[in-house]
Amino acid sequence: MTGLTPPNGLAPPNGLAPLTGRARPDRVPHTLAEWQALGGYGAVARALRMTPREVVDMVAEAHLNGRGGAGFPAAHKWRFMPEPGTTPGDGPSYLIVNGDEMEPGAFKDRLLLEALPHQVIEGATIAAYGTHASEVIVLIRDAYRGGIAAMQRAIAEAEAAGLLGQNILGSGFSLRMRVHPSAGRYIVGEETALIEALEGKRAVPRKRPPFPAQVGLWGRPTTVNNVETISLVPHILEHGAQWFRALSRTEEGGTKLYGVSGRVNRPQLIEAPMGTTARELIDRCGGVSGNGVLRCFQPGGGASGFLEPGDLDVPLDFGHTARAGSMFGTGTLIVLDQTACPVGVTARHMRFYARESCGWCTPCRDGLPWAARILDALEEGTATRSDLDVLAMTAAEAGPRGRSFCDLMGGAMGPLASLLARFGDLVAAHLDGGCPIRRGML
Amino acid sequence: MTLPADLATRIRAAVDHDGSPQAAMLEALRLIQHAEGWVSDERLAEAAEVLGVGVAELENLATFYSLIFRRPVGETVILLCDGAPCWLNGGDAVRDALFARLGIGFGQTTADGRYTVINMACVGGCDRAPAAVVGRDRRLVGPLSPDGLAALLEGGL
Numbered sequence: 001m002t003g004l005t006p007p008n009g010l011a012p013p014n015g016l017a018p019l020t021g022r023a024r025p026d027r028v029p030h031t032l033a034e035w036q037a038l039g040g041y042g043a044v045a046r047a048l049r050m051t052p053r054e055v056v057d058m059v060a061e062a063h064l065n066g067r068g069g070a071g072f073p074a075a076h077k078w079r080f081m082p083e084p085g086t087t088p089g090d091g092p093s094y095l096i097v098n099g100d101e102m103e104p105g106a107f108k109d110r111l112l113l114e115a116l117p118h119q120v121i122e123g124a125t126i127a128a129y130g131t132h133a134s135e136v137i138v139l140i141r142d143a144y145r146g147g148i149a150a151m152q153r154a155i156a157e158a159e160a161a162g163l164l165g166q167n168i169l170g171s172g173f174s175l176r177m178r179v180h181p182s183a184g185r186y187i188v189g190e191e192t193a194l195i196e197a198l199e200g201k202r203a204v205p206r207k208r209p210p211f212p213a214q215v216g217l218w219g220r221p222t223t224v225n226n227v228e229t230i231s232l233v234p235h236i237l238e239h240g241a242q243w244f245r246a247l248s249r250t251e252e253g254g255t256k257l258y259g260v261s262g263r264v265n266r267p268q269l270i271e272a273p274m275g276t277t278a279r280e281l282i283d284r285c286g287g288v289s290g291n292g293v294l295r296c297f298q299p300g301g302g303a304s305g306f307l308e309p310g311d312l313d314v315p316l317d318f319g320h321t322a323r324a325g326s327m328f329g330t331g332t333l334i335v336l337d338q339t340a341c342p343v344g345v346t347a348r349h350m351r352f353y354a355r356e357s358c359g360w361c362t363p364c365r366d367g368l369p370w371a372a373r374i375l376d377a378l379e380e381g382t383a384t385r386s387d388l389d390v391l392a393m394t395a396a397e398a399g400p401r402g403r404s405f406c407d408l409m410g411g412a413m414g415p416l417a418s419l420l421a422r423f424g425d426l427v428a429a430h431l432d433g434g435c436p437i438r439r440g441m442l
Numbered sequence: 443m444t445l446p447a448d449l450a451t452r453i454r455a456a457v458d459h460d461g462s463p464q465a466a467m468l469e470a471l472r473l474i475q476h477a478e479g480w481v482s483d484e485r486l487a488e489a490a491e492v493l494g495v496g497v498a499e500l501e502n503l504a505t506f507y508s509l510i511f512r513r514p515v516g517e518t519v520i521l522l523c524d525g526a527p528c529w530l531n532g533g534d535a536v537r538d539a540l541f542a543r544l545g546i547g548f549g550q551t552t553a554d555g556r557y558t559v560i561n562m563a564c565v566g567g568c569d570r571a572p573a574a575v576v577g578r579d580r581r582l583v584g585p586l587s588p589d590g591l592a593a594l595l596e597g598g599l
Contacts, residue, residue, distance in 0.1 A: 104525035104564040142509045143565055145580040183468055184508030200464035202506040261527035261568035268569050302526065340530055348526040352563045
């Protein structure tokens with residue numbers, strides 16, 4: 001397993017860490033000349049010699065699933081975009097690269113934006129070509145100032161070299177790319193809320209259908225892809241769909257940039273084959289910290305349900321993680337040892353979701369703060385038995401998809417539902433004086 | 443109108459860059475905040491006039507996003523992460539030490555106007571938990587410790 005390795009010269013990516021293998025250890029982004037010396041923009045040239053349909057077919061064959069959380073096949077999403085001339089009215093089609101990463105446990109896009117901006121541009125150019133988009137907006141959260149600066153510099157370099165703008169590499173394909181910093185709030189990362197934000201509105205999700213591919217930014221066809229998804233695209237074009245699939249241990253192609261945090265000795269980002277297990281990732285991080293004994297982990301960021309030591313050998317991809325009763329999400333593990341309390345973790349997640357909701361629909365606006373207050377009360381020892389019923393009711397009634405306007409509420413209920421299902425006795429033990437782990441009772 | 447001329451010019455440039463006054467509203471707020479640290483009622487109204495949008499329309503936006511400050515903030519804003527990965531690595535102790543040292547809580551500014559502390563999750567530094575982003579360039583700092591805080595604050599954030 002290869003993590004963040006130093007640049008490997010002119011050789012193609014070593015196959016195990018194509019996404020991050022060329023990053024410098026100090027995260028200083030490459031200049032255009034340096035990137036080209038590493039083989040950069042070769043994939044763009046290759047893509048532009050193909051038809052857009054061939055590009056999309058290749059990405060489909062590579063089994064690239066979106067890395068933003070939902071795991072939807074990237075090519076499938078791209079195919080929703082209309083052919084040029086088939087949409088009424090005039091105007092551009094858009095590709096939005098979503099770098100509004102803000103979920104607790106997720107810190108992977110930060111590296112890709114800060115250290116590998118030309119890789120993002122390459123991927124976005126190819127994706128734009130495949131989706132008939134003429135404008136790319138890279139949305140980056142305000143806290144990632146390094147990423148914003150790196151992307152802006154790299155875009156200017158690419159424009160000056162004719163790799164963006166009119167008639168790229170003499171192909172006839174033209175593309176405008178710009179960076180848009182976001183101004184805070186987790187809900188901005190939701191696909192349609194993000195479009196509202198870009199239109200200068202509150203980031204309140206839109207009803208679907210129509211889907212963004214039909215009616216997106218300013219009413220025009222729009223695709224939204226995560227930074228990591230986009231960053232993988234050049235490697236598929238460069239080395240082929242079969243090569244990309246072979247990187248993975250499962251049916252879902254490629255490598256994954258796993259982020260491991262919480263109670264491990266060396267929290268870090270690890271690029272590893274899709275389907276790598278939590279056991280391997282935790283080992284790579286020097287093992288469990290705290291008392292060294294694993295209690296549970298969340299395999300996919302704050303919204304994913306808890307898994308336990310018996311799940312350590314589940315291949316971590318979207319399908320296997322769902323079958324194990326959780327969610328792969330952003331592929332970022334949060335690890336808890338026996339001295340860490342899953343009630344406390346869930347309480348913090350719930351406060352986060354309550355604070356970052358757009359507040360537009362009732363289950364989220366009212367339900368999340370309610371659940372957060374009860375979890376806080378449990379930690380402090382002021383909760384009552386009937387509070388547990390309310391928590392259970394909230395998870396059961398508001399959690400399932402379709403009960404709230406967007407998926408934020410359902411996501412927030414993921415850890416709560418699994419907390420109640422897997423750690424019911426521990427939760428109930430909090431009724432008697434607060435967190436028993438903090439009080440040294442367990 | 444007292445909006446500095448260069449700010450008005452940059453807001454107009456943002457309209458050209460972003461394609462419409464609506465699309466440039468957030469950038470206008472950001473430009474004001476970058477210049478003055480926060481967005482006052484007066485500046486907000488002036489920016490609305492430059493953009494040709496309603497004051498309420500701009501206000502509606504300004505009050506939604508957590509990183510647009512509608513009250514004065516200190517010279518250095520500390521966005522301290524209160525997310526679960528930071529908590530698991532000692533975030534509460536860091537928070538308590540910071541509050542004790544500065545004599546303020548979340549959302550407050552020190553009497554000398556040097557620091558404002560705001561809670562936020564996640565700052566994208568889970569590998570450096572407990573972490574914070576500090577200052578106008580939003581520099582990531584971590585892993586923080588109660589003992590290390592003193593040195594960090596004295597070193598000037």
